[in-house]
Structure formats: C-alpha cells, structure tokens
Amino acid sequence: MDAIVCVKQIPDPETPAAAFSVDEAAMRVVEAPGVSPVINPFDQQAVEAALRLREADGGAGTISVLSLGPDSARDAIKTGLAMGADEGYQLNDPAFEGGDAWTTALALAKAIEKIGLPDVLIFGRQAADLDQGTVGSIVAELLGLPSVTVLRSAELADGEIRVSRVVADGFESISTPTPAVLTISNEFGDPRYPQLRQIMQAARKQVTVWTPADLGLDPGEIGATGARVKMHALYQPRNETECEFIEADTAEEKAGLLAAKLREAKLV
Amino acid sequence: MPPAAPRGPLPIGRPAAGGCPSHPEDPPPPTPVRRGRLRRTVKIGGIAVPIWVPLAGLGLVTAAETGRIDGPHRELFFNIADFWVLYALLPLLVAVVVYGVARRARVWRIGRPDFHFDQPRVRLRRMLRGGAGTERVLRDPYAGVMHLCIMSSILVLFLVTALLAIDDYLPDDKVRILVGDRYLGYSLVGDLFGLIGLIGVGMAVAHRWVRPRTTWLPSTEDKLILGGLGLLLVTGFLLEGFRIQTSEIAEHRDWSYWSPVGFVVALAVGGVETAALLAAHKALWWFHMVLALSWIGLLGFTKLNHLALAPANAFLKSPGSSGKLPLIANIEEQEHFGVSQLEHFTQKQLFELDVCVRCGRCTDHCPADIAGQPLSPMHIIQDLKTYATDVGERKAGNLARGAPIDDGLDDAPVMVGEVIRDESLWACRTCGACVQECPVFIEHIPTIVDMRRSLVMEEARMPDTVQSTLETLERQGHPWRGTPHTRESWMDGLDVPRWTGEQEYLYFVGCTGALVDRVQPITRSVVRLLREAGVSFGVLAGQESCNGDPARRLGNEYLFQILAEGLIATLDGGGVKKIVTHCPHCFNTFKNEYPDLGGHYEVLHHSTLLERLVEEGRLRPKPGAAAQTVTFHDSCYLGRHNNLYEAPRNILKQIPNLTLVEMPRNRERGLCCGAGGGNMWMEEQGRARVNEVRVAEALDTGADSACTVCPFCVQMFEAGVGSVQMGTDESQRLGVFDVVELLDVALPEGEPAAEPPSGAAP
C-alpha cells in the first residue's frame, strides 16, 4: 500500500498563551523566543494512520511525507520519516508564502500528481494553528477523489477502505474505493514514539525540494497573490474580568441588590 | 611463612568518612542515634578484622622458637593414620573451585570489556574498608554482628588449623609452637571462636527461619552454607571432646579447662568406653575433614564466593557519585542503545550479578518496594543472575564454539519484558538507597537505567506519561506539558538581574523553578534573599533550557546529550563559571554529569549558598516569629548522591523559635519522595504512593510542617498531604515548605541584614 501524508509545521500548540503576541498592524503573529515550530499533532496522527494501514496490509509499499513550508518545515517532514515513512518532499519557495487553504491545496495536488497518485492520501483533520480543516477536501476535489474526513479508524479490505468517522452524536461507518483522501482525527490514537535508530536514519535522509516551477505552477496562482481568502484583521481576543462587591447593611439587602444586578445582566 | 602484616594504608585511624569529600559514596556515620556508640565499636572492631586476625597469628608464630616439648601440648593427628589422604584431596578441591569460578567467568566475558580504574586510592580504600572490613555490612546491626561472628570465626579457625599444620612440619625436637602456655591460649582462642561461629550461625538461622523477613525466602544456598558451617563447628567440638576424654582428662585435667567447650563434651561422654570413643573419633574426624573440604568447595558454586568477589567488586565500583549515570559516548555510532541482551551489559555489570548475596537490604530500603510497588532491586539482580546462569552460559558456549551468540536460543525468555518486567524498570526512582545499602557494592541504578535506555531508544516502548514527557522535552525544552507560564513569568514584578557575564554566580532556576505555580514563589524568595545579601548573580531567564536530567533518567540518553550540549553552549557562550542551582537534580547533573560532556563549572545548591550567607551574617533571621516545629526531608539528589545533609538543617537551626525534629529515616537513610527517575511525571502502580508513605512519616513526628530544598519534593509532599490528610481541615494539615520560604519569612522585607560586602557587582 502506498500513501502520501501531507503535514504542516505550526507553532507549538502547547505554548502558553502568554508567550504569543500579535502585531495587529502587520497582521502577523510575533514569534516569541522559545516557541518551537512542531509538526501539527493531527498530521502526526495522519502519519501514524499511514503506518498502521501499511502494517495491516503486510508492510509493503512506500509512505511519503509532503509539506509546504519554509526551511524549518523540513523538521516536520523528518518527524514523519523518523516514525517510519520512507520519503520526504518539501514545497519551499518564497512564492508559496502568504497563501491560503486554496493555494496550499493547489500546490499539494500538483506535487501529488508529480510523485504519483498513491492508494491513499492522508491528512490531519485540521491544522492546530488556524483550525480550518479544508486543505484535504480541496485536494480531493482538485484530484477528483472521494474524501472521508475526521476518522477514528480505517482499514483496508478488498481494495476498499472501511472507515469510522467521528460525528456529533456518535460514529459513522462507511467505505470508499481507493484511491481516496482520508483526514485523521485525534481519536485515531497516539502517534508512535520513534526509535532512536530511525531518528538517526531520518536525519540522514534527503528531502526532495520543489519550487513552483518544478510543479508547473505560475507564481501568480499561489502564495499571497493566488490566495482567495483575504485577512482583514488579526488580534488576540481580550479576556477581561471586572469584580464588583455589592455593599449593603444586611444580607437581605445584599441579596436583593445581587438579584437586581443579575437580572440587569440578563443572567436570571 | 608467617602471614604478612597488611601494608600500605591501614584501614583504621583515618578521619571519619563524612569529612572526606573525595568519596561521597561513603556517608558520614548517623549522628544522633542512641545505639551510636555500640555500633561504632562494633564497626571499628569489624573493620579491623583483617588486621587483628593476621596479627594474632603472627604473634603465635613468631614466638615459636622458645617452645619446649614438655609443657602442655597435644599429639598432632591424634588417633589418625593416613591423614596424607587429605593432602591428596587438596588439589581436587582447588580444581573444583577453579572450575566453578571459571564457568561463571565465561559468562562475565560475554559482556563489554569496559573497566575503569580511575582514582585507585579511593577504590583501594573502599576495598579494604568495605570489602575486607565489611563496613557496609555493619550498617545493619543485627546482620552486621551475625556476619562478624561468622566471618571472624572462619578466619580464626582457618588460622588455627593452619597453625596446627605448620606445627606438624616443625622438627619436634627443636621447635614447637603449640606447647606450654601458648598451647593453652591457642586452645582457648579456638574454642572461643568456634562458639562465636555457632552464635553467628544461630543468628543467621533465626534471621531466616525463626523470624523471617517478608522480602525474601532462604534458598538452598543458605541451607548448604549455614548447615554445613554449623555442622562443621559442632563436629569440631565433638572431636575435641572425644580427644580430651580419651587422651587428656585423666592426666592433665588442668589443660582441659583451656578448651572449655571440648571439656564439657568430654564430661558428657565420660561414661562411654574408650575404644568406642576412639572409633567414633576416627569416623567423625574423617567426616569433619571431608565436610570442611566440601564446604570450601561451595566457594566455586554458591554465594559463599562473595568472600573474594565482594572486595573485588568494592574495587570495581565507580568511585564517583552514585548520582552519575555512565555516558554513552559516540552515541550516533552505536549498534544498539542501552541493554536488551546480556552481552550488552559491561563485564563488570555481569560480574556484579554473581556478587549479590541475596541479603535483601537493597529491597528493604527501596522506596518503591516500601510502597508496595512492583520493584525489588534484589530481584532485578537475582533474576538477571538466574538468567545469566541459564541463557548466559549457553551464549558463552556459542561464542566458544564460534557460533552466533544467539544460536539455539529461540526458546529463551526475553530479558527485558519477561525476565525483568517493564513496570519494575519504570518504578525506579534512581534514589540510590539500594546502591548505598548494598554490602557488596552493587550498582543497581546503571543496570536499571541501561534497560530503560533500550526500552526507550531501541523499542520506543514506554508508558504514555513517559512518552509525553519526552516529547515535551524535545519540543519545548522542558518537561512541564501544559504549563501556562513562560520561563520569565515568575519574574513579573520582581527586579531580577539578568546574566551579563559580569556577575559572580549564575542562578540556574530550572524548568520546575520557573514553570510550576507552587515553585515560583520559592524561586522568588531565593532571588530576594540573594539580593538582600548583596550576592552578585544573574539569571538566564528565557535563555534557560532543561539540563536534560529527566531525559537521561527516563532512558533517552540521546535527548539528554542534545539538551546538555545545547545548554553547555549557552553557559560557555555566556562565560558562566559558577552556578547556583535551584534544584538538587540540576545540581547533580551539572556537578557530576556535565564534566563528561565538557561542561566544567563550580556548582552550588542554593541551600549551600544561603547557609554560607546566614553563617557570615549577611542574612540575619529576626526573632519574634511564632514557635514552629519542622521536620526536614532529605532530597536524594542532594543527600545520598552528593553527601550534602547539613546545609539546609543549619539554615533551619538559625531561624528563631524553630524546632527541628527528624523523621526516623533521615540523612543517608532518607526515603525518596517518589519523584526521582522521572516518576514525577508517571502514574504509580501499587499498594500506595511513595509520597503518601513519606508524608505519613512526617506526620508521625508531630511537626507543623515538613520542609525540603527540592522543587520536586515540595510538589510530591503537597500531593501526599492532600491524599493522606484528605479528611483534615486545610488549616490543620501538615505545611509543606522549602527551607528558603521559612528563611524568607524570618527576614522581613526591606531590612537588609548587613551591608552589601565590597566587591558585590550591580
């Protein structure tokens, strides 16, 4: 079974909120020192899913990890390689910067065609930084493939994939022909911890880097110029608390005043 | 011919071990124990055994030439002909012992030949005091006395027998040793030590069968060794009695008094016919001799071999701190990481397995075992030993034949996972109690951590909690997943000097000091006190990263080295020379482990620096505080691993109106809080949690609060108080503090205790 797993590198979602700040004018997140970029946790589960599918299928086949991102994104690819993936591809060029889900999906789809369509394309259910959760589905659309999203399990059987989806009130079991796009949810289970030998091998592996030209993409289609979503503002929500003491002589009076306040605030 | 007097450094007359910083593994004698004097006497007597026994022998021998044949004496080989058979049996005995040892040595040699002989003086001293002098054995008074009895009895009786043989070779008409008063003294000494040996055997039997301990059961070895020795001593006395009755008592009754036990036996058999007695004597003599030789033969096959192996192991034990783990050098080039097969152990580690005498002391002091958790260091060692006996011998056989080492071993159990279970390895706190108590100097911690290394780095098999801790360390450079703080949060509103390279000390706050809510105020107190005393210091703030201790103890040596190398680059880049650490674990890593990686610093723990400041009067606790009773919990990474027990206590003693009470387990016998070895981040399995056990001990002292100087201990204690005193009103519960907090309260803000000394930088 061949698979391509698309991964994204994001600022560590475990970083305490206090460490972030936002440059509202430039509409950018100011990167705080000590915040390390990491592989999106859902994408790490996507790699895990690919590995488990391959193991259940007898262990043959190639798993490739593909990522669009700057130089540092290589580490996200290496994380996938250390877990057991075989090949790494990176789409890295200034022209890719500032894009949105659409331009990202477009570039990924081109790259997937160039690598060669595998049996399954696997994504994390969403990136834990912007939480949009759309790239996988757009890639499926662009490649004309079926897509099943937010999976908690998947198994290969007779050329089909049987999956269990997480839905609001339970689980949904369906099957889809291959090739297909799967997006993996955290219910899938924890990703494995790589063995040291694999980490070292991954460190030595070459990652293939492609630019828009390699993919036959026009710079105007991608990055900030190709983006269809326009950002109007970026700010940190403010969390304000006010504390008011109700003063009165007796407990009854206090209770009365409190009730009045609560009614005023439409809380009772 | 005479046994040589010991040369070189005599193991007595040295300063008390506690005063010698060069060998921190020998803790100072426990101070305020009531049985202190008795124990010390026993100890000195015990340590001196290798001296006084040969000296006594020497004395007898050198006095030989004055002997006269007409004084009290006895006929050698009385009633025995053909005793040359004995001499003929001797080579056989030697061959049997050599064969037994060689079989074991074959197994040792499948390991990695990684021996160290650095600091030979320390090693030698330990070999004499601890190996030959049985210093560690004496830490347990009952077992110590028992061992001393048996050991001295064997030694003396061996010399007594040797003397007899020597005497036999001396030309009768010119020189005899065993005549006159000397013979009488000799008889008395022999009888006395025979009796002492019987007492020792009796104590050992009582220890095993009459009031056995729960942690272990006596084995066949125990029965053979003790049974054999007991029988040997009893038959010895019977023989003596028979001889006295048949050849001495009638004419020289006054000589017989000098063999009191033999004399009693002689009286008891007084009614028996002489001929019958002589026949019995002859038969018993042969039985006695064959038994003696067989018993000596046990040397090759049972734990009796410890009488040679234990001193050797005392020499081989690493001379440094028990808090230091061995480095995996050139980790990128290793074929395997850690130990999953016998042959991955070092030869010394395999040798050690055979040294273990199953005394159970390590397990008796193991916090995990005390809390009923699935770990017993004795069983780790013993199970590995059994495995080495079975699988190890087959592996050695394969190697000898030139076959692949695992040839035909498909049926062998898996060493890490089946023989040694994962949960046992994870339950270890690396607290060092076992290493410290082991009378034969076994180092359990490296063996346990080596197997963890294989679990983590080779197999990536570990509890989820461990995995998540390691991932957090990898990504965030600290182990506190989910902390809402940054490394600078604790500094808010406090004027904390940042490291410029100009200051004297770098105050290394550490991940726990910076990121954990309960610990942040302690960190702030340290800063306030250092400033108040005018100490020149700075902090790395956001530039800090984990020193790697958790990664290393959790078995991820690779991650440890990456973290450590990164931090060393930061420290060296900033020109850091002296470090004050907040945490005992950081202290241990910087002090004992960083030199292996090229990081050399002068390292202090905050309690040591604060003690100095209080002593110098730069911090003067103010009177007027309410009376309080406090008990102090020793951190193993400060205490046992680094021999620092008094600094925090001295600070406490300087706080007015404070009474310090000790828990029964204190100082080098202190019980770990349960956090060590990465267990801070794990779920505990077993009857109780270690911190609950420890909190109960603190409560038993009746103290108002327990204090410590370790940010992990503080958290463990708070959690322990929460569960042990669940039903108690919060205001009535045991308080948990860092010593620094108590000192801080005793020094009201804005009252600098002294002029900032000259030379203090900004």
Ligand code: SF4
């Ligand atoms: S180091 Fe401590 S926890 Fe580990 S085995 Fe030894 S005594 Fe037990």
Ligand code: SF4
């Ligand atoms: S390892 Fe040491 S302390 Fe533990 S049982 Fe063996 S000899 Fe005794």
Ligand code: SF4
């Ligand atoms: S936290 Fe304290 S007592 Fe617990 S393991 Fe560490 S040093 Fe030992």
